[in-house]
Amino acid sequence: MTKPQSPFRNWALRLVLALGVGTCSFLNAAPPFKVDHKAPLKPTAKLVELEKEFTKHRIEFNGIEGDRVPGHLYLPKKISGRVPAVLVQHGIGDKKHAQYVVECCRMLNARGIIALAIDAPARGERKTPANRGPAMWNLPAVGKWFRQHCGDYSRALDYLATRADVDANRLGYVGFSWGAITGITFAAHEPRVKALTSVVGGGLIGLLGKELDPVHNVAAIAPRPLLFINANKDRVVLKPFAQALHNAAGKDAVVKWYDTDHTFSTMDRAVIMEMLADFMRVKLSPDTRSKGKTAKDQARQEGKEE
Secondary structure, three states, rough: OOOOOOOOOOHHHHHHHHHHHOOOOOOOOOOOOOOOOOOOOOEEEEEEEEEEEEEEEEEEOOOOOOEEEEEEEEEEEOOOEEEEEEEEOOOOOOOOOOHHHHHHHHHHHHOOOOOEEEEEOOOOOOOOOOOOOOOOOOOHHHHHHHHHHHHHHHHHHHHHHHOOOOEEEEEEEEEEEHHHHHHHHHHHOOOOOOEEEEEOOOOHHHHHOOOOHHHHHHHHHOOOEEEEEEOOOOOOOOOHHHHHHHHHOOOOOEEEEOOOOOOOOOOOOHHHHHHHHHHHHHHOOOOOHOOOOOHHHHHHOOOOOO
């Protein structure tokens, strides 16, 4: 396996976590981000890649700040009718076509799930000389940026819900690092997310305000299925930050620890991708999924299969 691509600029996330120690496990009454779901999306889509098992489309829609949000939509070829869809979000310094994001989307496609990856604000195609994102020590600006992430995720679900091939009642979310941190707070206030996987995410970012801290919000995700994947040797999201998030989530969340680092450089990353894709497949299946479920399916659902 080649050296894995880093999910983000490590120093930036370290700084946010180091500056923001503080916690509370009670959810806000109101979402910390605002979304006008009636605002026009003005979506576009163009086929950019045709493979044997899937097609990739470059899509765009309007974000909450009025700019265009670009994304890559991965469609499995062997599907019919409406199927589940998952938003897959990259880490703090990355983009929609980071290697690990593509791997995740293709694993989901192999299980009959549509996958959408978007560029976060000031990342990928949205990064310009005039818009490179906030300085990480400018906490008010980082807080505003965090809220824009959450709002654009919500608009991404709005986009997916417009598609004739998507079952809007079976939407999921997979976030890596910063995509997991922002995604937890987003999903806590977004009931359309029916299942969520957090990969190397954490909490305790209190100086951004408890309304944004995942530890403060995560309990509201229950009883929806939630899978945590973390690394014992992570030097970016340290173990106490991850454990605080796990503890706040409650006993029903599935927690998986691996003896590796933040980028899973010492193990086959396919193990992680397959496990989370199986989790999402089971949790986003129709209500009749219990019929004919195998023991292997059950083990994967509970995150017990290595």
